[in-house]
Amino acid sequence: MRTAYSVETVRAAERELMARLPEGALMQRAAAGLAAVCAGLLTRRRGRVYGARVALLVGPGDNGGDALYAGARLARRGAGVTAVPMDPERLHAGGLAALRAAGGRLAQAVPDRPDLVVDGLLGIGGRGGLRPAAAALAGQIPQGVPVVAVDLPSGIDADTGEVAGPAVTADVTVTFGAYKPGLLIDPGASAAGAVHLVDIGLQLPAPEAEALQHADVARLLPVPTASSDKYRRGVVGILAGSAQYPGAAVLAVAGALRGGAGAVRYAGPAAEAVLARYPETLIGRGRVQAWVAGPGLGEGRAGEVAELLAQDVPVLVDADGLRGLDAGLLRARTAPTLLTPHAGEAAALLGVPRESVEAGRLAAARALAERYGAAVLLKGSTTLVASGRAASGGGRPVRVNPTGTSWLATAGSGDVLSGLAGSLLAAGLSGADAGAVAAYLHGLAGRLVAGAGAPVLAHEVAEALPAAWRDVRTP
Numbered sequence: 001m002r003t004a005y006s007v008e009t010v011r012a013a014e015r016e017l018m019a020r021l022p023e024g025a026l027m028q029r030a031a032a033g034l035a036a037v038c039a040g041l042l043t044r045r046r047g048r049v050y051g052a053r054v055a056l057l058v059g060p061g062d063n064g065g066d067a068l069y070a071g072a073r074l075a076r077r078g079a080g081v082t083a084v085p086m087d088p089e090r091l092h093a094g095g096l097a098a099l100r101a102a103g104g105r106l107a108q109a110v111p112d113r114p115d116l117v118v119d120g121l122l123g124i125g126g127r128g129g130l131r132p133a134a135a136a137l138a139g140q141i142p143q144g145v146p147v148v149a150v151d152l153p154s155g156i157d158a159d160t161g162e163v164a165g166p167a168v169t170a171d172v173t174v175t176f177g178a179y180k181p182g183l184l185i186d187p188g189a190s191a192a193g194a195v196h197l198v199d200i201g202l203q204l205p206a207p208e209a210e211a212l213q214h215a216d217v218a219r220l221l222p223v224p225t226a227s228s229d230k231y232r233r234g235v236v237g238i239l240a241g242s243a244q245y246p247g248a249a250v251l252a253v254a255g256a257l258r259g260g261a262g263a264v265r266y267a268g269p270a271a272e273a274v275l276a277r278y279p280e281t282l283i284g285r286g287r288v289q290a291w292v293a294g295p296g297l298g299e300g301r302a303g304e305v306a307e308l309l310a311q312d313v314p315v316l317v318d319a320d321g322l323r324g325l326d327a328g329l330l331r332a333r334t335a336p337t338l339l340t341p342h343a344g345e346a347a348a349l350l351g352v353p354r355e356s357v358e359a360g361r362l363a364a365a366r367a368l369a370e371r372y373g374a375a376v377l378l379k380g381s382t383t384l385v386a387s388g389r390a391a392s393g394g395g396r397p398v399r400v401n402p403t404g405t406s407w408l409a410t411a412g413s414g415d416v417l418s419g420l421a422g423s424l425l426a427a428g429l430s431g432a433d434a435g436a437v438a439a440y441l442h443g444l445a446g447r448l449v450a451g452a453g454a455p456v457l458a459h460e461v462a463e464a465l466p467a468a469w470r471d472v473r474t475p
């Protein structure tokens with residue numbers, strides 16, 4: 001599990017630790033970790049640190065201080081280090097002195113053809129997109145040169161991953177003490193590249209966000225035992241599809257069949273299409289351990305969805321099922337509920353413009369979970385899963401899905417996801433766990449299909465799910 005902490009939490013932990021350590025000790029730990037990653041990168045690229053040309057982009061705060069001290073360490077190993085300040089009047093004094101003492105120099109512009117650029121413009125003290133002086137420096141980063149960001153890429157919001165203007169795109173980010181949510185959530189996550197965490201000894205409370213990894217998912221997957229039968233493994237019911245959208249039913253069933261439930265039951269007008277593709281499907285209503293309601297239902301089916309929500313079984317509501325949901329009805333439920341909106345559906349549920357959901361995905365997922373008393377899987381370039389309350393796995397950090405590819409933004413992909421997550425609900429996972437595991441497997445399957453980069457069809461994602469399971473379960 002990778003856990004991420006808000007700026008406020010990190011600052012509090014830093015204050016607490018700093019009070020017990022000699023002045024500057026934390027920054028030295030940070031700089032040592034940063035220099036080690038830079039040295040490793042230079043050694044891999046050119047065989048040694050000695051003689052490498054390193055450009056430091058240096059901002060006015062402690063993030064710049066980290067860069068200067070790390071630059072000093074690299075200079076002592078024989079690198080030619082040039083620091084380019086955002087504002088020459090505001091530079092970390094100790095860091096500058098250390099760099100100078102080690103033979104580094106100051107310049108007004110990024111030198112030609114560096115081997116490495118270190119982005120020490122802004123860290124957790126940055127607010128909003130880069131202002132002009134910082135943006136101008138970031139604009140000087142030559143194409144094709146590896147960029148190592150100090151703590152986080154300058155210009156991304158540490159708490160949310162939002163980018164309010166120009167920002168640095170890094171190949172590697174060396175972050176200190178703890179991941180920040182913005183390193184796990186897009187667009188920040190994409191801007192960060194590969195993230196190295198340097199332990200500086202912080203004592204941290206409960207995280208703000210967390211990202212599952214293979215081992216976490218493997219632990220949650222419902223794996224049959226010798227005593228399992230199809231009913232004990234769970235039956236998932238699918239209320240999906242319409243004369244207009246029969247394909248949604250087929251795709252939701254496809255996802256559900258590969259989600260770990262023992263059987264899939266389909267209720268709706270697309271039974272013929274479903275059976276033609278998946279003869280293993282049970283048809284018609286009957287006892288289930290979870291329902292998936294919504295994909296491709298079309299209009300005027302809210303009554304059927306409400307009927308399922310009135311039952312004391314876990315229900316996943318997606319797509320058309322999300323229209324006009326009654327928050328009171330959902331809050332009164334005792335069985336787990338999982339909502340799986342995309343940004344537009346989330347905006348309608350919250351009664352806010354779509355842009356505000358897109359600009360603040362973390363807050364939107366939390367607000368939805370709170371208002372509807374349900375686990376919420378907010379789809380998007382980084383899928384988030386917020387817990388509602390105890391029955392849905394509530395009061396936990398927001399789960400940030402680390403898998404996926406933008407090729408998954410394709411018709412029918414969400415139907416596969418909802419079937420898959422519903423199947424996991426039927427197998428006994430909580431709303432939040434079912435959502436997080438489904439998003440993880442779905443994202444992995446999408447990557448397997450997209451390979452190095454090719455269009456992905458939703459049914460291929462469903463077909464790649466067994467390979468995603470195997471990948472996750474391979475130690």
Ligand SMILES: NC(=O)C1=CN([C@@H]2O[C@H](COP(=O)(O)OP(=O)(O)OC[C@H]3O[C@@H](n4cnc5c(N)ncnc54)[C@H](O)[C@@H]3O)[C@@H](O)[C@H]2O)[C@@H](O)CC1
Pocket residue numbers: 014015018026027028030031059060061062063064066121122123124125126127128129130131134150151152176200
């Ligand atoms: N506090 C600590 O104990 C440690 C802090 N460390 C480093 O310190 C960093 C935080 O340092 P600071 O609090 O000094 O903050 P920053 O170094 O992030 O810089 C904040 C300053 O940048 C300017 N600024 C803010 N937003 C801007 C924008 N959009 N465009 C241009 N300028 C902007 C402001 O003048 C502000 O004072 C961390 O990210 C980390 O790199 C590490 O050394 C580890 C220890």
Ligand SMILES: [K+]
Pocket residue numbers: 063119120121122123149150151152153154
């Ligand atoms: K930075």
